[in-house]
Amino acid sequence: MEDVPWERRRAPRQIQDPAMLVDLRRCIGCHACSVACKVEHGVPLGEFRMRVRWMERPDDGRMAFLPVFDGESCDYGRDRARFGLEPACVNACPTRALDLIEAKGAPAEAKPLERPGSTRADVLYLAHEPWQETKLNAGAALHPEDEDILYEQGPR
Amino acid sequence: MSGEWTRRELLKTAAKTAAVASSGPLLGCGTVPPAGVEPLATDAAALGPIDYARARAVPTVCFGCTTHCGVVGWVQDGRVRKLEGNPLDPNTQGGICGKANGLISATDSPERIVYPLRRSGPRGSGQWERASWDEALDDIAARLRALREAGTPEQFVFHYGRDKTKGFTKRFTDAFGTPHRLNRRSICSSNRRVPLMSFYGREFEWESQDFERTRMILNFGANPMEAHQGGLFTVKRIMDARVDGGAHMVSFEVRPSATASVSDEYFAIRPGTDGAVALAMGHVIVRDGLHDRAFWERWVNVPFDEIEAHLASHTPEWAAGLSGVPAADIERLARRFAEAAPACTTLSNRGSAKHYNGVQADRAIRLLDVLVGNVGRPGGFCLSSLRMWKERYGQWGLPRIVQPDPAPAGPRPWKPGTREFALLPEDVQQRVAAFPEAWQDQYFGELATPSEYPLSWLFYKMRVGQLVYPYIREGRQKVGAYFSFTLGASFGYPEANVAREVLLDESLIPFHVAIDISYGEQAALADYILPDATALERWDAHSTNNYGLRPYTAIRQPLVAPRGEARPVQIILRDLARRIGGGMERHFDFEDLEDYYREWYREVPMEWEELKRRGIWTDPARPLDHELYEREIPAEELAGAEVDPETGRIEVVSKGRRRTIGVERDGKALRGFPTPSGLIQVRDELFPQAAALTGLSLDDVNAQPLPSWGPVPDHEGLPDDRFVLTTFKWNVHTQGRSMSWKHQAEIVHTNPVFMNAGTAARLGIRDGDEVELTVERPSHMAEKEGETVGTFTQRVRLLEGLHEKVVCVSHHMGHWEQGSVARADAARPSPARVGFGSDPASKDPDFDEPVWWSEARGGPGNGRALNDALPINPTPLVGGQSWFDNVVSIRKLG
Numbered sequence A: 001m002e003d004v005p006w007e008r009r010r011a012p013r014q015i016q017d018p019a020m021l022v023d024l025r026r027c028i029g030c031h032a033c034s035v036a037c038k039v040e041h042g043v044p045l046g047e048f049r050m051r052v053r054w055m056e057r058p059d060d061g062r063m064a065f066l067p068v069f070d071g072e073s074c075d076y077g078r079d080r081a082r083f084g085l086e087p088a089c090v091n092a093c094p095t096r097a098l099d100l101i102e103a104k105g106a107p108a109e110a111k112p113l114e115r116p117g118s119t120r121a122d123v124l125y126l127a128h129e130p131w132q133e134t135k136l137n138a139g140a141a142l143h144p145e146d147e148d149i150l151y152e153q154g155p156r
Numbered sequence B: 001m002s003g004e005w006t007r008r009e010l011l012k013t014a015a016k017t018a019a020v021a022s023s024g025p026l027l028g029c030g031t032v033p034p035a036g037v038e039p040l041a042t043d044a045a046a047l048g049p050i051d052y053a054r055a056r057a058v059p060t061v062c063f064g065c066t067t068h069c070g071v072v073g074w075v076q077d078g079r080v081r082k083l084e085g086n087p088l089d090p091n092t093q094g095g096i097c098g099k100a101n102g103l104i105s106a107t108d109s110p111e112r113i114v115y116p117l118r119r120s121g122p123r124g125s126g127q128w129e130r131a132s133w134d135e136a137l138d139d140i141a142a143r144l145r146a147l148r149e150a151g152t153p154e155q156f157v158f159h160y161g162r163d164k165t166k167g168f169t170k171r172f173t174d175a176f177g178t179p180h181r182l183n184r185r186s187i188c189s190s191n192r193r194v195p196l197m198s199f200y201g202r203e204f205e206w207e208s209q210d211f212e213r214t215r216m217i218l219n220f221g222a223n224p225m226e227a228h229q230g231g232l233f234t235v236k237r238i239m240d241a242r243v244d245g246g247a248h249m250v251s252f253e254v255r256p257s258a259t260a261s262v263s264d265e266y267f268a269i270r271p272g273t274d275g276a277v278a279l280a281m282g283h284v285i286v287r288d289g290l291h292d293r294a295f296w297e298r299w300v301n302v303p304f305d306e307i308e309a310h311l312a313s314h315t316p317e318w319a320a321g322l323s324g325v326p327a328a329d330i331e332r333l334a335r336r337f338a339e340a341a342p343a344c345t346t347l348s349n350r351g352s353a354k355h356y357n358g359v360q361a362d363r364a365i366r367l368l369d370v371l372v373g374n375v376g377r378p379g380g381f382c383l384s385s386l387r388m389w390k391e392r393y394g395q396w397g398l399p400r401i402v403q404p405d406p407a408p409a410g411p412r413p414w415k416p417g418t419r420e421f422a423l424l425p426e427d428v429q430q431r432v433a434a435f436p437e438a439w440q441d442q443y444f445g446e447l448a449t450p451s452e453y454p455l456s457w458l459f460y461k462m463r464v465g466q467l468v469y470p471y472i473r474e475g476r477q478k479v480g481a482y483f484s485f486t487l488g489a490s491f492g493y494p495e496a497n498v499a500r501e502v503l504l505d506e507s508l509i510p511f512h513v514a515i516d517i518s519y520g521e522q523a524a525l526a527d528y529i530l531p532d533a534t535a536l537e538r539w540d541a542h543s544t545n546n547y548g549l550r551p552y553t554a555i556r557q558p559l560v561a562p563r564g565e566a567r568p569v570q571i572i573l574r575d576l577a578r579r580i581g582g583g584m585e586r587h588f589d590f591e592d593l594e595d596y597y598r599e600w601y602r603e604v605p606m607e608w609e610e611l612k613r614r615g616i617w618t619d620p621a622r623p624l625d626h627e628l629y630e631r632e633i634p635a636e637e638l639a640g641a642e643v644d645p646e647t648g649r650i651e652v653v654s655k656g657r658r659r660t661i662g663v664e665r666d667g668k669a670l671r672g673f674p675t676p677s678g679l680i681q682v683r684d685e686l687f688p689q690a691a692a693l694t695g696l697s698l699d700d701v702n703a704q705p706l707p708s709w710g711p712v713p714d715h716e717g718l719p720d721d722r723f724v725l726t727t728f729k730w731n732v733h734t735q736g737r738s739m740s741w742k743h744q745a746e747i748v749h750t751n752p753v754f755m756n757a758g759t760a761a762r763l764g765i766r767d768g769d770e771v772e773l774t775v776e777r778p779s780h781m782a783e784k785e786g787e788t789v790g791t792f793t794q795r796v797r798l799l800e801g802l803h804e805k806v807v808c809v810s811h812h813m814g815h816w817e818q819g820s821v822a823r824a825d826a827a828r829p830s831p832a833r834v835g836f837g838s839d840p841a842s843k844d845p846d847f848d849e850p851v852w853w854s855e856a857r858g859g860p861g862n863g864r865a866l867n868d869a870l871p872i873n874p875t876p877l878v879g880g881q882s883w884f885d886n887v888v889s890i891r892k893l894g
């Protein structure tokens, strides 16, 4: 019988030096990744291991979308890797904007956000713009009380 | 802001104080869980990690919204733990959205209704008692049987919000003998379907642009990146075309939607002027000779000279003055579009269509594709199979998907001389009597086929949902029993208060049964609530268009058994039909839903078990649906056909009616388009004809046979202190329904008034200020001048990218019923939680304390309900709600 993808037996995924490659040219801000992460791991309300920020562009007032990953709680889907599966966020993304790769295989133009403490250094963004860093709060990139340009995430 | 994770701890204390005072509805039976309820843990942490070696993967069709994507659910220990995209789905290609997993919240919610409930106090008092299924069904069947036995089956009204049983509910209403299976198509999409059906024929009420191969997309007010009308089917193809293929995407929108934001160009367009811009682009294309004349002459029902003359006055300068889109950009984009042909396509949806002039706007947009001849071509505006259970236009050889026999005949039309016709109000009788006989053959009274909106039902029965309650109140239709099935009219319809007033009035609605999964504003006004199975617990058939341009079909199958005593709607209706009897039961002769749906798929060339295993059938060997109109008609279909020598139209006479089956071109019998002429109907006399028969002025924009533009009446000369209020839906929500899904509500839970920063500065309004919007009644619907509908008060959020004359509010927040998550108010749990629900001992800690965005915890709360303040405003002839025409004044509070 013909193979169906979810029945495939897979070897555990082994990545020596993982990096999350985020292609911002493809991200549509849909939150499929962050919801999949929360459902997969039972993350309680008020906490996120990764989430998607909607930010107002300073140049034309349109939206830009920025998936951010928490340095402590996000382990890039170790639990799923045991079964040979990609991380929940990567699996969910409808435009394939996310990919977990070997850091050394990353395209040269992929860069981490440089704002200290705002996110992790092993998340590499394709096409991120410098203004996006200035709009992230230092320190608490995933806290619901963060300044979030578009959504009402709690008292300001 | 410190980086410490302390807030949750702090707020837990606040929660304990807040949760004590309960002013919940009075309940007939305390807070003790009913017998037979197994404990239900809904917290993924408590359930432990998903063991993918042990969990069972079941493909099904998502119903997180009406897109219906193929998904795969992982089931472990009898619980659905996770939904992922089905990579075999040719539309999504394995993607999923942010809403889908909300189905797990809906299924496992501790506040879900899982027992039949009967009201035990006055209607709307919130007092309920549990009923057994036998009691409930016997009682309801007796009420319905009485209507049938009295010879007035039409007094049974079945109104649904979302029904994807693919005809099962129609089987019930047809067998019962009532035409009143009402829907909400006018609320969503009738204004964009009519232009398509008028141009291309009834078969093509939805298009399937070939995004994969396109080089340019002109988007007028569609928001596939966020909205749910098939959006997820297109996002990967669009983004691949842009990022990998270098396609250029341009969006005309009033606000910086996600789609406008990912486009290469965004123009903040004045609301209601999309059609003008499209006509001006058409003008440029024709003026510069960039059109495809050969395509036009072969496939369009209007001589080219006629459209040339029509477009002559629609200059870029004219459109620029109306729309604010610079004339030079209109010129440039029109040329770029034509140069990319045929690998270019338009895209449009509610932004262009949900206006007084929206039907014509979409006709003008559709005209662009025809002018450049991209229709059906690779990378162009393609048309693909929507339905597989009919004889397929251009799709011979497809398997049929058909309901099991015997299918009921359904009611007779309400023609002059019938009993039903005599019951109609005098003015309605006069109007209907003047209709052509072919129209009268489709007329079934004012709720099903409102005579003032004939284009809402002449193509097929789309209804005008927002008029149902006013019409019942006016006495246009007497109601004996009313069913709400997955319907949120009392919350989400324009002037939702009218729906509630009518539902509360027992002289108008003597009996109200709600079939739904969860408690909400609509169920709160019922006499009985019957708990439906969720999409993860039931069977349905599914097929729709495929942007991969090959026919396909999918099945929804249960992943788990329904919670508690919930039952799939098909079983509820089957058991009602058997109790009502009188012949109805003959159409419901099945025990098991799997048997029933296996019958449906009997002609699909795939073993049933294999279909269940894959969730999807498609035929990769089939040629793509390009240029269906150029395909030849097989000889056997041409027996007895006649060819009109002048037009080449090929006609057959069947059942006494002449029917066009194709067009002769170059001596070949071709499929053409399934329109009366066999051609693309850029000119359609149906519009002036319908206007004349309903008393609409022939000068009105809606009465024009050629695609036209005219102003939204109240937008002309809009004073400085008046603005246009536009509503929208967030990408993680599926209207109001998803507000009780915890992960989705966590991301977006409130609805500020978005306002252009420059406009706010002029009005002295700052970010965070509270404002009051006062919504005016459209002048053509108003009884007196200056009539207002209602007000809406909320805080302002400034946005640079919004059009300066637009204010913008999402419409699905501010529930006062539904669960405690939707209300952000754990102090007043849903009635299902207090005594009737799944399990008050639920282990989901997210439900045990107020959600972090609740006011009790210093959050912004759950937003405010908007829809009472929005006027009922059907577009003439078609009836689609003109959601985006609202004229408002703004007052700063405090």
Ligand code: SF4
Binding pocket: A026, A027, A028, A029, A030, A031, A032, A033, A034, A052, A065, A067, A092, A093, A094, A095, A096, A097, A098
């Ligand atoms: S799922 Fe993909 S497209 Fe959606 S927000 Fe996440 S990264 Fe962006």
Ligand code: SF4
Binding pocket: B062, B063, B064, B065, B066, B067, B068, B069, B095, B096, B097, B098, B099, B100, B228, B232
């Ligand atoms: S778009 Fe709708 S149907 Fe598709 S996965 Fe999302 S919620 Fe489900």
